[in-house]
Amino acid sequence: MIIEHPYLIFLGDVPDALAAKTGLGIVDWRPEWCLGQFRLDGCQADANIPELSIAEAKEKGVKTMVVGAVNAGGVLPDHWVKPIVEALDAGLNVATGLHSRLSSIPEIKAAAEKSGAKLHDVRFSDERFATGKGDKRPGKRLLAVGTDCSVGKKYTALALEREMRERGMDADFRATGQTGVFISGRGVAIDAVVADFISGAVEWISPAADPNHWDLIEGQGSLFHPSFAGVSLGLLHGAQPDAFVVCHEPTRTTMRGVKHPLPSIQEVIDMTIALGxxxxxxxKCTGIAVNTAKLGEDEARSMLADLAREYGVPATDPIRFGVTELVDALADI
Amino acid sequence: MIIEHPYLIFLGDVPDALAAKTGLGIVDWRPEWCLGQFRLDGCQADANIPELSIAEAKEKGVKTMVVGAVNAGGVLPDHWVKPIVEALDAGLNVATGLHSRLSSIPEIKAAAEKSGAKLHDVRFSDERFATGKGDKRPGKRLLAVGTDCSVGKKYTALALEREMRERGMDADFRATGQTGVFISGRGVAIDAVVADFISGAVEWISPAADPNHWDLIEGQGSLFHPSFAGVSLGLLHGAQPDAFVVCHEPTRTTMRGVKHPLPSIQEVIDMTIALGxxxxxxxKCTGIAVNTAKLGEDEARSMLADLAREYGVPATDPIRFGVTELVDALADI
Structure with missing residues (x-):
């Protein structure tokens, strides 16, 4: 799935920034792709980029309108159909991460057929994958793994891509989740793939590359999460990473959505090596990435220093303190 | 998915018994459900049950015609459409494990709509599952795991069900693969479920039960198989087994479909416990089930005795020597 940029970010009329986190994430990581935002009356989210009408967006060269907001339940509200149809009528592609397909709505399907614009439902995969083969392929790969879901795996991989490219290294972020797919303009929401093809899909996402090329692969879930560990293991086998970074949120007490305690970082390292x-x-483990947003700066720095000493690898908060040392640690791979 | 029995087993005109192994497996384990077979001219497979025309099958009370054979590629040959339409016209449901949906063939779809008969595509799941919760639920569970794919997991679970029921124990085989679904008349082909819902689907397949009830859950793949380990892990987490039996085929040198060596039985035991x-x-591991079909009887008995001594659990070939000791080993759980 290739999603053409530049983008117009559609934020609907959602009540807060959290409901627009997909759109805001795209703007954070690909500001140069996001020419503007399109909001409906009453929208309480703001990506702080120019407000554009669909006609203005078309004129400025936008290729795709990305629905970067969700309302409760992940379904498309009826009153969002009209602006989507307008975008299609103007010849823009439309991309969403909603739980139902855009083409299941007759007006949207008809508008897309008429204008020839593409509909991208990133939660659905129409690609036919092979089953994973597990053969070693050329190129270097890093996988962001986690002690839980939503602990900064995507942001860590993206921060690594940014830093490595700034250093002139040949590096690509490889998306395995919906927001990541919008940010990279390609990839597969791996949790939407049929179970038999998880590792095969990851082999497709991160194909053979030049020996010095780095793929920075977005992880999903956790090997210890009772809901999603199967996805995490298929992803690990398909990614066949040379290096992994363990992502962690230190204030969380139970795993997201279930009652189970978080595994320790050591357990994650050991199990990732045992299975990978x-x-x-x-x-091998080359670093630890901690989301320290809920900690004061001194507390954060002290925790990271302790972790680096305990595990013998760099530990950082990628957003707060950068990823210089995480990239340095890849030099000898 | 509930598939109504009794069955008429459709074997088409396949060239050998291997191509009919689904149908033959159903007859092996559910002879009382299989009132007859329906074969086309030239069929080289034979389930050794009465030949019935569709009209005769209907008259004898058959509810569902099961397509128990596949030709190369798993697609439906054009000349099988006519007998399927005839079965539907007679009011029989039709069930298959093919790679495309029966309803994708217009004549079949029209015939089913006309007669009101059901179409079952067991490789596709239309059930909406929740994500797995991982909460302990009442009832006892045994999972058949393996050193590889196709090493006897389904047959082991079925042999345990038969033996336990003969002893008056409250036990149900729980299918997670297509042939298993036909044999039990229900279940889900777990490898066809969307990746996010693997463990949730298994929680649905094996729901809360009486404290002394045993679910004997069919395993899939192997935690060590680079193509399918994600399925195996989701299945393990969702099954939350009290006991597991390791299934093994001792003459195999590489894992099915890939170049990787088989793990040892000890590796499978250790990893299953670590993750489960x-x-x-x-x-805990309560037994080892070995497919000794390629060994002489003395060699088989000697190997099983060695394994039992080495691992401290009963070791048997369920088909050749029964599962008495495997069931005995469950007494204290």
Missing amino acids: SRTNPGI | SRTNPGI
């Missing part, structure tokens, strides 16, 4: 060595015997 | 304890800390 099946498709890459050289796998 | 996440949703059931009491998980």
Whole structure:
């Protein structure tokens, strides 16, 4: 799935920034792709980019309108159909991460057929994957893994891509979740793939590359999460990473959505190596990324120093303190 | 998915027994459900049950015609459409495990709509599952796991069900693969479920039960298989087994479809406990089931005795030597 940029970010009329976090995430990481936002009356989210009408967006060269907001339930509100149809009529593609397909709405389907614009439902995969083969392929790969869901795996991989590109390294973020797909303009929401093809889909997302090329692969879930560990393991086997960074949120007490305690960072390192060595015997942990947003700066720095000492790898908050040392640690791979 | 029995087993005109292994497996385990077979000219597979025309099958009370054979590629040959339409016209449901939906063939769809008969595509799941919760639920559960795919997991679980029922125990085989679904008349082909819902689907397949009830859950793949380990892990977490039996085929040198060596039985035991304890800390290995079909009887008995001594649990070939000791080993759980 390739989503053409530049984008117009549609934020609807959502009541807060949280409901627009997909759109805001795209603007954070790809400001140069986001020519403007399109909001309905009453929208309480703001990406702080120019307000554009659909006609203005078309004129400025926008290729795709991305629905970067969700309302409760992840369904498309009836009153969002009209602006989507307008975008299609203007020849813009439309992309969403909603739980139902855009083409299931007759007006939208008809408008897309008429204008020839593309509909992208990133939660659905129409690609036919092969089953994973597990053969070692050329190129270097880093996977962001986690002690839980939503602990900064995507942001860590994106921060690494940014830093590595600034250093002139050949590096690509590889998306495995819907927001990541919008940010990179390609990829697959791996949790939407049929179970038999998880690792095969990841092999497709991160294909053979030049020996010095780095793929920075977005992880999903956790090997310890009772709901999603199967996705995490298929992703690990398909990614066959040379290096992994463990992402962690230190104030969380139970895993997201269930009653289970978080695993320790050591447990995650040990299990990731035990399982990941099946498709890459050289796998190793090269860093720890902690979301310290809920900690004061002194407390955060002290925790990171302790973790770096305990585990013998760099520990940082990628957003707060950068990823210089995480990239340095990849030099000898 | 509930598939109504009795069945008429459709074997088409396949060239050998291997192509009819689904149908033959159903007859092996549910002879009382299989009132007859329906074969086309030239069929080289034979389930050794009465030949019935569709009219005869209907008259004898058959509810569903099961397509128990596949031709190369898993697609439906054009000349099988006519007998399927005839079955539907007679009011029989039709069930298949093919890679495309029966309803994608216009004549079949029209015939089903006309007669009101059901179409079951067991490789597709239309059930909406919740994500797995990992909460301990009442009832006892055994999972058949494996050193590889196709090493006897389904047959082991079915042999346990048969033996336990003969002893008057309250036990149900729980299918997670297509042939298993036909044999039990219900279940879900777990490898066809969307990745996010693997463990949730298994929680649905094996719901809360009486404290002394046993679910004997069919495993899939292997935690060590680079193509399918994600399915195996989601299945393990969702099954939250109290007991597991390791299934093995001793003459195999590489894992099915890939170049990777088989894990040892010890590796499978250790990894199954390490990962399975996440949703059931009491998980333990209670036996080993070996497919000894390629070994002479003395060699088989000697190997099983060695394995039992080495691992401290009963080891048997369920088909050749029965599962008495495997059931005995469950007495104290």
